[in-house]
Amino acid sequence: MGNRAKARRGRAEDPVNRQRVSIEGVEAFLRKAAAVQPDRDQVAFLCIGTDCSTGDSFGPLVGTLLKQSGWGRVVGTLDDPCDADRYESLKxxxxxSLLTIAIDACLGSKEEEPGYIVGEGPLFPGHAVGKRLSPAGHYSIAGIVGxxxxxxxxxxxxxxxHEVLGMARALASAVQAAWSQPEVEAMRLKA
Structure with a gap:
């Protein structure tokens, strides 16, 4: 079997249970991640994409907003994107040892309400446009941009x-809220 057939077959057999959710579903998903690792210093965000494409700027926009909110371990911002050319080295x-949350844009069924795909497991970046990059993240979030x-x-x-920026702002706010909840703060202080 050729490499392309293996890659397609491997992608079809994705072991990660993924769900399409609204921003409220993302918030619940992130609360679980925060309960697993309450220490913000032990969490990294891999925000994949480029500033040269409107839809693909979703990851770098989220990364920029997280950096501006004080998160220290953010890879992929508008100033320093984690695009396909730099992805492997930055990843x-x-x-x-860090709990890594991978964030990227994706294509899917477009509905009135912005949607996200979440999964406890790695993200396969570039899949929407036929790229075959290695998987990344303990948790994954993809914003459906088209x-x-x-x-x-x-x-x-x-x-x-307008939609991509709104989705990025909502996701960055959800991250902040997940690690600011009282239970997570209490766990972090006990550690």
Whole structure:
């Protein structure tokens, strides 16, 4: 079997249980991650994408907002994106001991309400546009920035900046809220 067939087969057999959720579902998902690792200093965010494409800027926008909110371990911002060319080296620089949350844009069914795909397990970046990058993250969040189409590059390039920015702001706020809840603060102080 050729490498392309193996890659497609491996992708189809994704062991991660993924769910499409609203921002409220993302908040619940992040509360679970915060309960597993309440110490913010032991959490890293791998925010994948580029500032050169509207839809693909979702990850770097989230990364920028997290950095501005005081998170210290953020890889991938508008100033310093984690794009396909730099992905492998930036990913490998994150210590394995950190709980890593991978964030990227994706294409999917577009509905009125912004949607996200979450999973306890790695994210496969670039899948929407046919890239085959190695998986990343203990937890993964993908923002649905446009509908699946026969022209994925065009779709991701022409996503609404207003919607992408709104989704990024909502996700960054959800991260802040998850690690600010009283139970997590209490666990962090006990450690």
């Amino acid at each position: 490998s620089a994150i210590p394995e 509908p699946k189409s026969v022209k994925p590059y065009w779709t991701i390039q022409h996503a609404s900046l």
